[in-house]
Structures are given as structure tokens and as C-alpha cells.
Amino acid sequence: MGKEENTFLDDVVEVGASLLVGYVISRFVRLALARGQSMVPTIKNNQPIILDCRAYHRGEPKRHDLVAFRAHQKNQHKFFLKRVIGLPNEHVLVEDGRVYINGILLEEPYINEPMKRHPKIDLIVEEGHLFVMGDNRNHSLDSRSPSLGLIRIKEDVVGVVKQFRK
Known part of the structure; x- marks a missing residue:
């Protein structure tokens, strides 16, 4: 007996199963390319990243998470990648190039360079x-x-960065 030939129905089932798996994965994980210089030195321009799209459905945000989010500016829908600094109900003070959370200086070994003068927040x-x-x-x-x-x-928030290559 030789190999059985695939029928059209087998092909349809295989393609349908592949599409279903792809859809399910895309709802949980997203591959993206970081654009711009705002996350240097942690993430560089055009660096690939993997986002966990369901992270905040399973848990709460944490300080220092790297998040991708939609921003609606001047009728444009842009995606940004930034670090979580302040959490809900926290007091954030940015003054003289330093960040304080609830009155405590935030240690930030990840920043690229000291913050230049910026209006007090x-x-x-x-x-x-x-x-x-x-x-x-x-x-x-x-x-x-x-x-x-x-x-x-x-x-x-679109997702939380779970992996990136330096």
C-alpha cells in the first residue's frame, strides 16, 4: 500500500487549523520593531521585541515594565514604547532631573544620561x-x-515587552 493522497477537504482542514492557531497566538503575543531613540540604551532603533498582549489581563502593571501603547495625538494613532514609572494613585514628582515616587527618589540605572532641565511635574x-x-x-x-x-x-496599553535582543 502506498501513501494516501490528501484530499481537498484535508487541505481545507489543515489551512483552517493553521489560521486558527495563528489567530490565537496573535491575540496573546505580538512581534514588533522598536522605532526611535526614546528607549536607548535599553532598546535601540529598529530592534525586534516580543510583546505579551495579555499581561495586564492576568496581572497588574509593575514599575519598570516596558509597555507598548496607543497614543492619540492630533488625529494620528501612533504606538509608543516607554517604561512604567508611576502606578495608579502614586504621587510622581519630577524635579531637577530626578524622579520621586511618593517622596522617595527612584533609582534608575537604565537611563541613557542625566535628565536636562525640564518643567517640574x-x-x-x-x-x-x-x-x-x-x-x-x-x-x-x-x-x-x-x-x-x-x-x-x-x-x-497594547502589550508588555517580554523579550528583546541587545
Whole structure:
């Protein structure tokens, strides 16, 4: 007896199963390419990253998470990649190039260079929101800017960076 030939129905089932698996994976994991300089030195321009798209469905945000999120600016829908600095209900103070969370200086060994002069930020992070900043503070559009502001966790966060190659 020789090999059985695949029938058209077998091909349809195989393609359908492949599409279903691909869809399920895409709902949980996303491969992306980081663009720009705002996360240098942690993540460089055009560096591939893997996002866990369901991370905040299973757990709460943590300080220092790297998150990808949608930002709606001037009728544009852009994606950004930043580091979580302030969590819901925390007091964030950015002053004289330093970041304080609830009055305690935040240790930040990941930043690219000391932050140059920037207007003082003094706020309480709203419930359901995050205060985010780029690691390359002097070249980052982030929550310090009124045009971006706080990030809505459920509506804007697309995923949490789970893997990247240096």
C-alpha cells in the first residue's frame, strides 16, 4: 500500500487549523520593531521585541515594565514604547532631573544620561492610568508632555515587552 493522497477537504482542514492557531497566538503575543531613540540604551532603533498582549489581563502593571501603547495625538494613532514609572494613585514628582515616587527618589540605572532641565511635574497618577517615561529622557515624548500625558491601562496599553535582543 502506498501513501494516501490528501484530499481537498484535508487541505481545507489543515489551512483552517493553521489560521486558527495563528489567530490565537496573535491575540496573546505580538512581534514588533522598536522605532526611535526614546528607549536607548535599553532598546535601540529598529530592534525586534516580543510583546505579551495579555499581561495586564492576568496581572497588574509593575514599575519598570516596558509597555507598548496607543497614543492619540492630533488625529494620528501612533504606538509608543516607554517604561512604567508611576502606578495608579502614586504621587510622581519630577524635579531637577530626578524622579520621586511618593517622596522617595527612584533609582534608575537604565537611563541613557542625566535628565536636562525640564518643567517640574507634580501629580497623582489617576486610577486606571500609568505615568511613563523613555530611558533616553532628553529625547523622549512621554507622560511629562501634556500632549501625551497619562496612559490608560485598559484602553491604550497594547502589550508588555517580554523579550528583546541587545
